[in-house]
Amino acid sequence: EAGVAQSPRYKIIEKRQSVAFWCNPISGHATLYWYQQILGQGPKLLIQFQNNGVVDDSQLPKDRFSAERLKGVDSTLKIQPAKLEDSAVYLCASNQGTGNTGELFFGEGSRLTVL
């Protein structure tokens, strides 16, 4: 079974530029999450999708971050314009959705450096 795929693995940009990250969850997983992991901290939830609908985006900085999951499968997270404090690893995770036991399956992450 293929795992959660993310790309790119690494990205370096200058502040005020834009960047997009892509995630393809495990096949059949209805729920998809984007987490932000700043160096020295634990992952923090940015947004949660159930199929192609947003369940929770309360911690997403909507003035600069956006995310979509148009067909209920893969997802894109965009940052525009980037700030220095956006330097972090962006982790995508998925699980089966309702009726599951709570385990999230994580991708390897996309590391963003903002100069």
Added chain:
Amino acid sequence: AQSVTQLDSQVPVFEEAPVELRCNYSSSVSVYLFWYVQYPNQGLQLLLKYLSGSTLVKGINGFEAEFNKSQTSFHLRKPSVHISDTAEYFCAVTPSGAGSYQLTFGKGTKLSVIP
């Protein structure tokens, strides 16, 4: 809302010695508890989880954890560590029975196994 405190940011231990990584949580509702491991430049991998039943939970790679409701703790233990256990360990919590899981993570504990 839930919160997780991992009391030690770094834990050095000699190879074949026992180790305990401490985790305390705060929640006004019943919770599910998880330990994840993150190897360098990789995503998070589930070590073990507590959903209900026996308070002693066994996971992969010889790790186990004990849920203590009165002390709101979920400490991770291994009787004899190996070099390959060097990684960062994250404790996480989510409200139980919610049907749609959002994990809240601690800041992590870096385990360094010394040969």
